[in-house]
Amino acid sequence: DQQVKQNSPSLSVQEGRISILNCDYTNSMFDYFLWYKKYPAEGPTFLISISSIKDKNEDGRFTVFLNKSAKHLSLHIVPSQPGDSAVYFCAASETGYALNFGKGTSLLVTP
Amino acid sequence: EAEVAQSPRYKITEKSQAVAFWCDPISGHATLYWYRQILGQGPELLVQFQDESVVDDSQLPKDRFSAERLKGVDSTLKIQPAELGDSAMYLCASSLTGGFYEQYFGPGTRLTVT
Numbered sequence: 001d002q003q004v005k006q007n008s009p010s011l012s013v014q015e016g017r018i019s020i021l022n023c024d025y026t027n028s029m030f031d032y033f034l035w036y037k038k039y040p041a042e043g044p045t046f047l048i049s050i051s052s053i054k055d056k057n058e059d060g061r062f063t064v065f066l067n068k069s070a071k072h073l074s075l076h077i078v079p080s081q082p083g084d085s086a087v088y089f090c091a092a093s094e095t096g097y098a099l100n101f102g103k104g105t106s107l108l109v110t111p
Numbered sequence: 112e113a114e115v116a117q118s119p120r121y122k123i124t125e126k127s128q129a130v131a132f133w134c135d136p137i138s139g140h141a142t143l144y145w146y147r148q149i150l151g152q153g154p155e156l157l158v159q160f161q162d163e164s165v166v167d168d169s170q171l172p173k174d175r176f177s178a179e180r181l182k183g184v185d186s187t188l189k190i191q192p193a194e195l196g197d198s199a200m201y202l203c204a205s206s207l208t209g210g211f212y213e214q215y216f217g218p219g220t221r222l223t224v225t
Binding site: 004034036041042043044045046049089091097098099101102103104 | 156215217219
């Protein structure tokens with residue numbers, strides 16, 4: 001049973017615009033959420049995280065928003081750059097346990 | 112910058128053969144994870160170690176898969192015998208410990224079973 005869902009398999013955005021990637025989860029015990037970026041033939045690279053005590057975390061062009069009541073989080077990339085083109089995985093965990101990943105969203109940023 | 116090392120990067124094997132993957136985590140990281148990623152899916156946990164002890168291997172197919180981390184540093188994942196359905200990317204990750212610590216992934220081993 002998929003506990004973390006990324007319902008958009010792909011997203012295309014123009015360079016300079018905002019990219020918004022969405023993620024939903026079903027397990028109310030999750031208290032730590034992360035976004036990973038993956039290029040072909042490489043392992044996932046950690047991007048940004050947020051704990052359940054916060055509703056927003058920002059790191060440069062990347063911001064993650066958490067809505068616990070809706071069990072929803074999103075990743076905003078502003079402005080989007082061609083180098084951001086990759087597969088983005090949302091992941092969630094209970095403290096001390098392994099990550100549960102979504103299926104990923106493939107982002108394409110066009111010039 | 113410290114990285115998680117994995118070898119080999121690619122492995123092709125025939126079904127019913129044995130295959131092994133190696134992982135060296137970032138120095139000082141107590142927790143080590145093995146994940147399997149099937150094409151089009153997210154990584155799924157196979158086994159989690161805290162130092163040399165297994166914390167979670169509930170998703171590890173124990174009839175054919177084994178994992179060890181004898182000295183609490185590097186780790187080996189073995190499949191014997193390999194089956195066609197084992198074709199996937201095998202990813203190793205490490206973190207300082209469990210809890211609110213990011214997991215850092217290695218480049219993975221792409222396994223193809225023919």
